[in-house]
Amino acid sequence: MPDSALTPDTKQSTMMRKSKFRLGLRQWMTVLPFVAIGFIGIAVFVMYPMIRNIIISFQDYSIMPNAANPWVGFDNYTKVFQDPNDRFLIALRNTFLNVAATVPVNWFLAVFFAVLINARFVKFKIAFRTVYYLPIVTSWIIIALLFKYLFADGDGGFINFILHKQLGIIAEPISWRNNYWSAMVMIWLFHIWKTVGWGVVIYLAALQGIPKDLYEAAEIDGANAGQKFWKITIPLLKPITLFIVINLINGAFGFFPQVYFITQGGPMNQTHVIPSLIYIEAFQNLKFGPASAMGVMMGVLVFILTYTQMKKIGRQRMF
Secondary structure (H helix, E strand, C coil): CHHCCHHHHHHHHHHHHHHHHHHHHHHHCEEEEECCHHHHHHHHHHHHHHHHHHCCCCECCCCCCCCCECCCCCHHHHHHHHHCCHHHHHHHHHHHHHHHHHHHHHHHHHHHHHHHHHCCCCCCCHHHHHHHHHHCCCCCHHHHHHHHHCCCCHHHHHHHHHHHHHCCCCCCCCCCCHHHHHHHHHHHHHHHHHHHHHHHHHHHHHHHCCCCHHHHHHHHHCCCHHHHEEEEEEECCHHHHHHHHHHHHHHCCCCCCCHHHHCCCCCCCCCCCCHHHHHHHHHHCCCCHHHHHHHHHHHHHHHHHHHHHHHHHHHHCCC
16 A cells, blocks of 8 residues: 555554664664673573483484484383383382472471561671572582481481480381382482572562561561461462472482482382483483483473463562
């Protein structure tokens, strides 16, 4: 339609759309130099490996130069479930056990320590915050060596020495890494001690944002400390709690150093989780196809879980 045939209102609407488009384009061009590095990093280190992993999961992949890498469809996925030792199913079971065992404890300790540090009578809050956060920045290897000493076999291990020699709670020292449940407990304690400080710091920041007048009004109404905690603190922390729980679940799904440095999947491959099994299959057994298939299935599982929870977070307000 020629411009002469347009009404004044139509011309004005068209000019406004063009003006908004030019304004948006200028804004994008202004910020592009600052975000381009981030986009490139995501494309190179996230998107490309993800797409490549999905492709490899459908191939009989070999790292040898000029290998054919034939397309095998879903054979790698069926091989994962046809393992005579059921290693993937065991790893999947352990992954869900990790979530069930560590997430509630981690969340409770984070809330407990954050509320305790935030209390009026507690001094040196920065020092406590640093102490709780210190394990986060400490190397996994260093903490793994510490836990290997603490849970060493015989009375030479600190935990066995306390439980057996000092307290007499157990009749004989426990071989922590040689039994399934004791090894799993060791892994869970390792993970909780390493990661609980992150939740403490996040909750501390959220607690300091709660209006003080809410607590003062509750005191005037005669509420005690427990009532203020359950009726004010916990409800107002709900959005932050959802955020922390989602990250704790993702962290529990991503167990790798906890297993690799402590038990290496033993005893008899019973403590493997999906990431550690992927590592064994890919870099020790050189079975990249099945390893990629396990990675894809784990990614889909985590995505579904995270997406459903993120929808809930999107509908929450802090106050």
